[in-house]
Amino acid sequence: MADAQRKMTNGRTRVEFETDPSRYRHWKLTVDGDVATLLMDVDEKGSLFEGYELKLNSYDLGVDIELADAIERLRFEHPQVRVVLLRSGKPRVFCAGANIRMLAGSTHAHKVNFCKFTNETRNGLEDASAASDLKTICVISGTAAGGGYELALATDHIMLVDDGSSAVSLPELPLLAVLPGTGGLTRVTDKRKVRRDLADVFCTTEEGVKGKRAVDWRLVDEVVPGSKLDATVAQRAKEFAARSQRPTDAKGIKLEPLKRTRTASGADYSTLSVALADRLATITVRGPEALPPASADAMVEQGAQFWPLRLARELNDAILDLRLNELDTAAIIFKSAGDPEQVVAYDRFLDSNEAHWLAREIRALWKRVLKRVDLTSRTLVALIEPGSCFAGTLAELAFATDRSYMLIGTREGDNNPPASLMLADVNFGPYPMSNGLSRLASRFLADSADLDRAKAEASKPLHAERAAALGLVTFALDDIDWGDEVRVFLEERASFSPDGLTGLEANLRFGGPETMESKIFARLTAWQNWIFQRPNAVGEEGALRRYGSGQKPNYDTKRV
């Protein structure tokens, strides 16, 4: 079932997530006043792995990394942009979806990680609209098939050319025996609200749906004759721009390259370090070294060096690096070092500038990075020790973990002050998980009085026993017990089935309500992961392997 690792192109051995428009091979980003255009023009030869060509604007992870980067840059570097047009640079095709040969030859782990990242990118498109009023319009001339249509589904407005051949389709099931798993099924039912039986017809019709029927079935927002396309697109862009509240006079900041040094056992960034050992990754985040700037203008001046933004970007990169490149890691351990008051001072600074576009973008970025942490299939642990600064935004890292251990008092020969947690307003709303609840609200599902009790303690340093009594940490331990307890836990964790833990954590982390987003990562993704294991898809005679071979797949006809 193709579980041997594929070779990367150009001698690469790791997936890298940093890029910038000057290095894009697959997208062209142009900005014209308040309208940006993202032109998809995939370089056939620009694949991330060997063994396939990216024909017909099909994509692999490398293509999506560029898209994710472009959306981030539009948010930070071009705050005046109000509308993004997604278009194809190729004739007769918008996008053919995920590259099938790439999928067929990928390991199971890569398929799953690929889907997760691309889903996060599409959620990011929607977040740009919801949180930043950066509206997206998808202009489909030609075919938008599978992942191509799923990309369209993540935009605010889908325009389809009415030329007798341009169509949208989700042919994954009939062609490949897999699901439209990049949010496709969920967005069809829950965002576009296509009637379930019409959705069934649509998802089993290889050639898809075109013209007026696509509008009637709610698959696209409008069809436009080819002759009127450019005028109508310009008109729509104008309308959406007029409705956007993005600032008109803001000057963006430059998202400079991250400062990262790979070390023998991990990596050092400017605000955090990653240490790998014994199948554990320890991420130590460092609190700010200086007070927050005096004004919003000063924050803009600091740009990408502004501590909360720098840390968010570096943490994002570190998490993605572990996800894709360190599969053998059983657990991610979060530690922190710094002054809790300083961390909270930055949170207060952002609170008091919440109307400022950059403060809003930074908060929204943190929200997305924290969601990525939630969705990372590694055991997450917080070790809260003397000298740490799990306060405000950084306390969210502790609340994102499966378990937290907090040391009572100080350690002999250690000058650091006793560990404390410190809550701030930011812990009670601005960073919802994919289930729509804050991490503390998810934690205290049983009794909202627990949440109120925690809220009443905001801004106070909460030492271990108090934090445990409030239910904010799992265990408060003194120095005598600490070493053995933590070691035994981590050893035990590493001894469990990695798959079992993935399933366990995917369930326990997301109690309570579900949203479209959480449905995508649970219902849809979990079924897709199941199918990605089934011989009917990935076996030697399965559809994914036989696609394009001229041989029909041979299915086990038993329904499970």
Place this chain on the structure above:
Amino acid sequence: MADAQRKMTNGRTRVEFETDPSRYRHWKLTVDGDVATLLMDVDEKGSLFEGYELKLNSYDLGVDIELADAIERLRFEHPQVRVVLLRSGKPRVFCAGANIRMLAGSTHAHKVNFCKFTNETRNGLEDASAASDLKTICVISGTAAGGGYELALATDHIMLVDDGSSAVSLPELPLLAVLPGTGGLTRVTDKRKVRRDLADVFCTTEEGVKGKRAVDWRLVDEVVPGSKLDATVAQRAKEFAARSQRPTDAKGIKLEPLKRTRTASGADYSTLSVALADRLATITVRGPEALPPASADAMVEQGAQFWPLRLARELNDAILDLRLNELDTAAIIFKSAGDPEQVVAYDRFLDSNEAHWLAREIRALWKRVLKRVDLTSRTLVALIEPGSCFAGTLAELAFATDRSYMLIGTREGDNNPPASLMLADVNFGPYPMSNGLSRLASRFLADSADLDRAKAEASKPLHAERAAALGLVTFALDDIDWGDEVRVFLEERASFSPDGLTGLEANLRFGGPETMESKIFARLTAWQNWIFQRPNAVGEEGALRRYGSGQKPNYDTKRV
């Protein structure tokens, strides 16, 4: 991966779902006034398949079929019972959960079907409480491990003996590398609302939790010293009985054995027939032959022969039979024959007697049977033809399908009247799907005006073109197109990957909100099904296969 079918015991070749207390091998049902006791005392030698013994009150599907039957009988045969005590007939063990050797040796399909049925049984326990005020108390003396504790989780009140050894546990992950998949994880987070980090500790601790900690962590409702157990149980039973609104003076009806004849190509029941051919199962339900009874008393007099009850029980059996015994069936086609007005007359009869305990039980049974249809992993199709009676309750079958085809007008040489759909009050609330919405509300998620428009047409015969215009059917076809269209669709459907369809349908059928119940069948079950394919669980060196062998499992340590 053990995908060879296991041999059944006692020469059986099919799983049978009908039983009655006189035939139980694993449970003893006793009734004492308003309190019933369900004593679990599993017969080690009474397994459904060969190759394992049901030690320590462990269970297989056969044990659960008896439990499901007992709950149904309590609802219909013993309406005066207000409280059910679940207890163990064995010393030092309440229930050890699903039998591990059974699981290890089962086909993937059987594992999935086993989990689905047992989940439905546990949901049925909760439905007995919610819909019929039949309260359940679980008395745990000894260990309640895995599925044993999951059974407890489905009850209204969990009592644990405080004897220093009795404990509740979910050891699936550490012991077997699978999930507590019979609702366990979801009920821990969403029903008991155990804090997520404590849930993590609980689910990774083989020996479980006992005594006061079990109460503090919300895992049980109370711990009781052994010396006071019987008195406290009696007291709780009394309290719960006092709060129940079940009737005090009602006399139950006897759930007589179903009338079923297996035929060469299916089965005949008194109200429906099943015809199997070409990987299709056609279920034709027949409308009532007589007017509804004149009074509620007359309904009680008819008992299990009362048409709606008879049909619900027979349909339930037919669906389960197809699910477990006809794995090769690609699609279930619903047809009906009878007078729509008569069907709706029965619905009106039940509406006007909605306060009567038996009418309420019949509606609740239909609700559960329809949910079972929704959750059946076969393509569901309705063919709505002249002479059919998809009206009221039976129209729900059409709305449960993935697609419906309705014939316009009549057929040459066919005296039957043109097909009509007929809506009634029952289509707008009493039969919620597991997402909490009625099938029509799920259908018309996009615009509630569509739902209102349908409602305004209640009680009118809606012919094909009108039904299609209202969005109630997928396609309205005339006789010329019908044959080819339907044939091509069914052939195409049978040509698709059965696994792909399972995943597709599990997503498209459940748009909109999620509930604890839908989370169990989507998030939890989908992850469990994935894990049930992973070598770390089911491979030769996986935990499920190596359990009890003295050999440790050998895991692929990569996280996916």
